[in-house]
Amino acid sequence: MRVLAIPGSLRNDSYNAKLLYNSVELFPEDVVLDLWGGLKDVPPYDEDDDGVDAPAAVTELRDVIARADAVLIATPEYNSSIPGQLKNAFDWVSRPIATNPMRNKPVAVIGASTSAFGGVWAQAELRKVLAALGARVLEVELAVPHAHERFDERGRLTDGNFVEQLTEVVDSVVLAVEERAARLEVTA
Amino acid sequence: MTTTATETPIAPAGTWQLDAVHSQVGFEIAYLSGTFKGQFREFDGKLVADGDEATLEGTVQVASVDVKDENLSAHLQSPDFFDAEQHPALRFTATDISLDGENVNVRGELTIKGATQPTEVTGTVAAPLTDAYGRERIGLTLATTIDRTAFGVDWNIALPTGEPSLADDVTINAELYFVKAA
Numbered sequence: 001m002r003v004l005a006i007p008g009s010l011r012n013d014s015y016n017a018k019l020l021y022n023s024v025e026l027f028p029e030d031v032v033l034d035l036w037g038g039l040k041d042v043p044p045y046d047e048d049d050d051g052v053d054a055p056a057a058v059t060e061l062r063d064v065i066a067r068a069d070a071v072l073i074a075t076p077e078y079n080s081s082i083p084g085q086l087k088n089a090f091d092w093v094s095r096p097i098a099t100n101p102m103r104n105k106p107v108a109v110i111g112a113s114t115s116a117f118g119g120v121w122a123q124a125e126l127r128k129v130l131a132a133l134g135a136r137v138l139e140v141e142l143a144v145p146h147a148h149e150r151f152d153e154r155g156r157l158t159d160g161n162f163v164e165q166l167t168e169v170v171d172s173v174v175l176a177v178e179e180r181a182a183r184l185e186v187t188a
Numbered sequence: 189m190t191t192t193a194t195e196t197p198i199a200p201a202g203t204w205q206l207d208a209v210h211s212q213v214g215f216e217i218a219y220l221s222g223t224f225k226g227q228f229r230e231f232d233g234k235l236v237a238d239g240d241e242a243t244l245e246g247t248v249q250v251a252s253v254d255v256k257d258e259n260l261s262a263h264l265q266s267p268d269f270f271d272a273e274q275h276p277a278l279r280f281t282a283t284d285i286s287l288d289g290e291n292v293n294v295r296g297e298l299t300i301k302g303a304t305q306p307t308e309v310t311g312t313v314a315a316p317l318t319d320a321y322g323r324e325r326i327g328l329t330l331a332t333t334i335d336r337t338a339f340g341v342d343w344n345i346a347l348p349t350g351e352p353s354l355a356d357d358v359t360i361n362a363e364l365y366f367v368k369a370a
Contacts, residue, residue: 098262104273131343134266183274 001031001177004068008075008086008111008122010040015112015147016074018155022163023072026170033072036064045091058092065093066101069177071135072169075111075126077119082126094133103134106176108169110142112150118143136180140172141165196287199237199326200316204366206233206246207325212363213248217336218355226255226264228278235328235366244282244294246362251276268343275302280309287313292328300339307332311362324368333359 007017017035024033041057049055054062065071075086094100109126113119120143127137142165144150150158157163214227233246250272253264265272282296290312298307314327336342336358344352 097259103262103266131266131268132263134262134268136267180273 070106077122108138112144112147118145203369204235207365210365217358248278303339328364330362
């Protein structure tokens with residue numbers, strides 16, 4: 001099983017990247033977790049630039065999503081919504097909508113924010129966007145508020161409650177992939 | 189499949205297979221400023237009549253949903269709507285069929301997106317005839333209006349007024365040609 005993890009923040013010391021790092025040891029050993037670090041290289045969406053000669057970062061993102069059995073996204077919240085660069089990346093991924101690699105793909109959205117609410121609005125809007133792409137958006141939530149106080153110097157979550165919630169998210173992702181695989185096997 | 193007595197036979201005894209080429213299964217739903225219509229291209233059905241008893245069953249392939257835009261078709265097949273991957277077929281199984289003249293009333297169970305609800309379908313039945321190739325035929329024209337949200341098909345998007353863009357009630361229409369099995 002291969003899970004693609006995408007942090008929605010670009011900065012080096014990103015809380016959302018840390019949140020994803022914390023999930024590594026929670027996945028079963030046979031799960032490969034790919035952390036995608038190419039978000040900053042995705043250019044602004046322009047239909048004129050799409051097609052067979054799509055920008056390399058876009059092609060890479062489409063390919064890593066296609067190869068993944070599930071996607072786990074940790075997003076910050078900018079001005080009560082999805083960070084522009086993350087939304088922009090999924091605008092690229094969405095084209096063409098009928099065959100985009102997110103279709104039917106299990107995806108979980110989590111996030112950390114320095115605000116008091118943990119980025120719940122950005123997460124809700126990202127779930128809406130992913131559903132519009134045809135993804136199988138999992139009904140799990142993890143919003144880590146006051147993110148600047150939640151990680152130790154090694155980047156580990158300091159609050160056991162969040163570790164527990166992250167474990168539930170991870171378990172849901174694994175279960176969704178297993179259930180989908182079983183379903184497709186029956187259909188085939 | 190369930191079998192129930194009918195006072196008047198809906199069809200001469202026998203197994204009647206759906207002639208899918210000439211049949212149609214479609215839907216209508218209020219959307220924005222009008223009524224949006226679509227159809228399914230692949231479906232199958234069977235009517236079994238045995239004196240007072242009759243059964244009607246049919247399946248519709250969600251992936252065959254036919255609308256004018258492939259992107260809309262993709263959206264209808266996604267988990268937002270029918271979730272074709274997880275629930276590839278819609279299913280109707282009649283549990284009670286009654287006839288009053290040419291008017292037919294069918295009470296059965298409709299399954300959409302894995303949710304099964306009792307559903308009443310009404311319409312008319314065309315009297316049996318023999319076609320130019322010697323095959324016995326009957327026709328059923330059926331319709332029902334359901335609340336799609338009862339089946340978990342609850343996508344919507346709000347208008348600026350806050351009202352939903354898409355209605356909950358959807359009418360399913362079926363024009364069914366049956367041919368008696370030899």
